[in-house]
Amino acid sequence: MHPIRRHLLAAASASLLLPPLLSSCAQPRPRDVYSPIVGQDGKDAMWVPTPDAVVERMLDMAEVKRGDRVVDLGSGDGTIVIAAARRGARARGIEYDANLVALSRRNARQAGVQADFVQGDIFQSDFSDADVVTLYLMPEMNERLLPTLLDMKPGTRVASHQFGIGHWPPDRTDEVAGRFAHLWIVPAKVGGTWTARVDGEPPLQVELRQNFQKLEGDALVAGERFELALPRLRGPAIRFDVRGGPAGTMRFEGTADNGGRINGTVLTAGAHPRPFTATRA
Ligand SMILES: C[S@@+](CC[C@H](N)C(=O)[O-])C[C@H]1O[C@@H](n2cnc3c(N)ncnc32)[C@H](O)[C@@H]1O
Incomplete structure (x- = not known):
């Protein structure tokens, strides 16, 4: 069977x-119920x-x-x-x-x-x-x-x-x-190419590959490509690390809408959190 x-x-x-x-x-039920x-x-x-x-x-x-x-x-x-x-x-x-x-x-x-x-x-x-x-x-x-x-x-x-x-x-x-x-x-739709802007840094190109809530990708930093570390997507909440660029490890934590924007903060060792905005490239 x-x-x-x-x-x-x-x-x-x-x-x-x-x-x-x-x-x-x-309880006895009336017949017509x-x-x-x-x-x-x-x-x-x-x-x-x-x-x-x-x-x-x-x-x-x-x-x-x-x-x-x-x-x-x-x-x-x-x-x-x-x-x-x-x-x-x-x-x-x-x-x-x-x-x-x-x-x-x-x-x-x-x-x-x-x-x-x-x-x-x-x-x-x-x-x-x-x-x-x-x-x-x-x-x-x-x-x-x-x-x-x-x-x-x-x-x-x-x-x-x-x-x-x-x-x-x-x-x-x-x-x-x-x-x-x-x-x-339900995961946000984040697959594709993004330009992330962080105060004091040159714009960063981030490529996200999405399979439902599973995420992987890489970032282009100063002409060099780095695989994203610890990528995570839960609903609209997204997080990933970019390691190895001139600024050291940058942790991006943000919120994605389905309208083509991710807003959040970047954490870098020894620096205050800085806001970032990513838009589709
Ligand atoms: C397995 S029962 C589950 C009932 C309830 N959700 C529960 O978990 O106790 C599936 C229910 O879906 C209803 N159903 C089946 N096809 C449907 C459809 N196309 N639109 C709305 N209801 C449907 C059936 O009449 C049935 O009551």
């Missing part, structure tokens, strides 16, 4: 064991809820805090959205199945939290305002979302239950209760 199908069926049957265990303390069935078909993925321990770890990894805009894509019965709202986030779910949307709204009301549920197709929805995106979707859906996720503002956190997002390597993976929780930080 295909491993993805095996995971979802195992997850669904584990969830199906819960109702009998809970039935002794469950909609009860989804774990493993039921959805538009592009079936409905299987994320267990609470995994939800909490995903929100911890994404450092969800009061006021963050959190969006769960394919929000099912609202489990992740409601947990995020409990942390004070402005939480929103996008779910195709209208019955699940209605159920999520009821669940949020019962939990006493403010949350927003939108009925719609995640591939036709705009969630570019989110600070945090959560996913428990099929790998091919994650892969289809990859360009949209990479176009989000640098620093947006993306947390996925179980599955990866194409070839984008996670920044962190945890194992929780036999499942995986992955985290990615």
Whole structure:
């Protein structure tokens, strides 16, 4: 059996064991209340809820805090959205199945939290305002979302239950209760050639080669090419050392926007930090 199908069926049957265990303390439900069935078909993925321990770890990894805009894509019965709202986030779910949307709204009301549920197709929805995106979707859906996720503002956190997002390597993976929780930080787009200007120094040409959040490159200093040391990119935050030029080691630490500018400071041994600005050459 295909491993993805095996995971979802195992997850669904584990969830199906819960109702009998809970039935002794469950409140009787009115007959007309909609009860989804774990493993039921959805538009592009079936409905299987994320267990609470995994939800909490995903929100911890994404450092969800009061006021963050959190969006769960394919929000099912609202489990992740409601947990995020409990942390004070402005939480929103996008779910195709209208019955699940209605159920999520009821669940949020019962939990006493403010949350927003939108009925719609995640591939036709705009969630570019989110600070945090959560996913428990099929790998091919994650892969289809990859360009949209990479176009989000640098620093947006993306947390996925179980599955990866194409070839984008996670920044962190945890194992929780036999499942995986992955985290990615959307990197700024910094690949290309830059001219960095530092007070008191001739302009420096820096070539950055970027593969998702992985960075390497070199700098042209006084006609000589030096490989960048300790390059690091986390969201909009960028850092690298230029070693061996006339000024000795220069540590560049800055913030990149996607508009073609990096601003920050340069640290050189024995000198005060100096501001630098880099623009695309
Ligand atoms: C595996 S469940 C995850 C539910 C919830 N995110 C959680 O982790 O508990 C996937 C959900 O995505 C929904 N879904 C599938 N395709 C969708 C689409 N194209 N747009 C919106 N929702 C979709 C399904 O109805 C289902 O509720």
